[in-house]
Amino acid sequence: TNQRDFFSLIQQTHKENILFLCQRASVENKIFFSSTVLPGKLMLRHMCISGQSTQRGGLSVDEGEGVSVDEGEGVSVDEGEGVSVDEGEGLSVDEGEGVSVDEGEGVSVDEGEGVSVDEGEGVSVDEGEGVSVDEGEGVSVDEGEGVSVDEGEGVSVDEGEGVSVDEGEGVSVDEGEGVSVDEGEGVSVDEGEGVSVDEGEGVSVDEGEGVSVDEGEGVSVDEGEGVSVDEGEGVSVDEGEGVSVDEGEGVSVDEGEGVSVDEGEGSLVVCG
Structure with missing residues (x-):
């Protein structure tokens, strides 16, 4: 699915508290996912065909380089370089270079260079060079060179070289x-x-x-430098060295040395 269709799906579903439908098949690691969307709830289940698995309130699979940890309701899948973490209702998917984080109602998708952030009702989409920001009621759209800003009542539009000032909204x-x-x-x-x-x-x-x-x-x-630090939820991810530390749930994953430590369930998995 392309990025435009993806955002169209998000806009149609997130207001009804349906997060989104994610179907993925990884032949290399033989991990297959199937998702079912019910009204007001996202049910995600997965099945491991091969590899080592440990049943401890969920499924933990190590295919060699990728680490998949399921803590019961939340699914965390690492296909090698991309990290996917689901903390229950919010789905976070990293396909390698792009980072997608869903904190429950808001959806944030980064397809590589473009950044899209949805904090609940407001949608911010960056298609690469153009920036579109919707803070709820006001719409700001930048299609490349021209800037159009709507702060709710006052409209300020600059189509390239000129200066547009709207003193109504400041x-x-x-x-x-x-x-x-x-x-x-x-x-x-x-x-x-x-x-x-x-x-x-x-x-x-x-x-x-x-x-x-x-x-x-x-x-x-x-x-x-590839360093991401979230003090709010206690999640620290460093893609540069391959070190991921989550203080909130007590999950620490280091892809650099192939060591995965889960303090939440009291299990230690060493991979690689």
Whole structure:
């Protein structure tokens, strides 16, 4: 399925508390998934055809390099480089370079270069170069060079070189130097150096160096070095060295040395 169809499916389903339907077959690791969507609930079950398995409230399978841990309701599957973690109702899938995190109602999908974040009702989609942000009622769409910002009542549109300022909602956009300042909501965006700072919600994004820091939810993501730290849920993922530490559930997975440690169920699996 392509990215547009995927987001269409998400928008149609997440308001009814149906997360999404994920069907995947990995012939290499012989792990097959089948999913059934019921109203208000996502049921995900999986079956391992071969490999070592340990039944301890779930299924833990090591196919050599990929580690799959099922803690009962949550499914965590690692196909080698990509990490997929399901903490019960929220589904997080990493297909290698793209990171998809679903914290329950909000869906965040990163297909590689484009970032899509849905915090519940607001949808933010980045198709690569263009940024589209929907904060609930206001729609901001950037199709590449032209910037269109709708803060609810006031509309500010800049189609390339000109400056469009809407004082009604406090939106100031300057595409000449790449500086966008909104004093009303506390949003400051600088496209020239790739620095985006939002003091209202505590979101700071720097696309120039690949550093994204969110102080509001406690999520810090650094795509430059491959370090992702989430202080809110206690999840720390470092794709650079292959070290993943989850303090919330007590699960620590290190793909670098092939060691998987689960403190939650009291099981230790050493793979590789």
